[in-house]
Amino acid sequence: MPDTSISVAVVEDNSELRDGLAQLIQGTPGYKCVGAFSSCEQLLGQLKSLKTHPPKVVLMDIGLPGISGIEGVQRVKAQLPGTDVLMLTVFEDEKKIYDSICAGASGYLLKKTPPAKILEAIQEINDGGAPMTATIARKVLSVFQSNPPPASVDYQLSEREREVLAGLVRGFSYKMIADQCSISIDTVRSHIRHIYEKLQVNSKAQAITLAMKNRLV
Amino acid sequence: MPDTSISVAVVEDNSELRDGLAQLIQGTPGYKCVGAFSSCEQLLGQLKSLKTHPPKVVLMDIGLPGISGIEGVQRVKAQLPGTDVLMLTVFEDEKKIYDSICAGASGYLLKKTPPAKILEAIQEINDGGAPMTATIARKVLSVFQSNPPPASVDYQLSEREREVLAGLVRGFSYKMIADQCSISIDTVRSHIRHIYEKLQVNSKAQAITLAMKNRLV
């Protein structure tokens, strides 16, 4: 009978927590702890031997001495692309969340998460999910919303209009744009009218936001 | 004793499902159904009367006749920025997921989700979370990883200041920001002064451009 349990490695510098996690995993049917390390360096040093039977999931503390958890994710993913990494942290630091996810983490939990939930999250990650705390999930979505994937609509702006729009984005007043383009301020107004029509907005702020989102300039 | 239940509106063209959801919500303590509509047009038509007591959460079917659920999200969010929208759909169509989220949805569930889970999701959204199915969550993260947001400098903005800045980015006037934050327009001015100082700019346009470049909102 093949071993169908989920193999997990733990990287955590606090020995108490590390042993706790290892025992939790090892002691639960369906889970198997294939390594408990106190630093990324240790884990990475064992990668050769792990490569024959790589862990499915790595629990990675984010605040590690030496190589940080964030850099650790990148390295692990580089060596073991099929392994998913679940970050563990004390704080919901927005920047660390982003960095971890961009580095390739598949989930993000707080250390205070009860053991049962941690096991659930490991299972979920193994099933292709992405366990996150509620607020983290929401933050991820909000970045998504301001970072739309290359939908790049063509707004059919003329060259002049793009030039004027670029001026707005750079914070120039109508007068400054007029000078820079060597046209009158009323012509600038006219161009801006047309830009607003084409972008379907009615304020400088909306035009700038749309221009930045869609990389129009 | 104040009414602390979560007010929910339902938009779903299938009358059976619509009524089922409405009864589920209305019949559960802690939840309150403030409207059940068969189309976005109906919901949007009622917005005026809803504005005094806007629903906390809108359950929105994605495949609606007329205005689609995706367009519906945008319109609802434009009118009621404080209301969260939970999308309901039959299929896990990748494009629809992205579009919904980019349009401003705060969660995404399949219609086959059991009633108890739907109620949980409503609660979660109300608590600032972002309920999603596991595969959707993973897809969102993978897009994130291929589209890393640029590292943002820390401008030490307070929470309020970020909120106001977000309003500017969305094209709101001072008055609209004041209403949304429930503060006076002069306070908005005051916050904007401080934002300009911290960002070292002196116009709305520059502030918006900087905010977008550095993903401050």
Add this chain to the structure above:
DNA sequence: GCTTGAATCGCATGATCATGCGATTGATGG
């Protein structure tokens, strides 16, 4: 107790913007 700083509010004024309703020119294509 005192200071400091963030968040709130008020008023006034000049600058800038949004938009309505015009007009002229010059290039392009039927």
Add this chain to the structure above:
DNA sequence: CCATCAATCGCATGATCATGCGATTCAAGC
């Protein structure tokens, strides 16, 4: 030749913004 359209320019007016100079309140830290 004429229609069309983008680019240019003009004026007027109400809305919105930028900024100066205030003030109060409340929580945190010394």
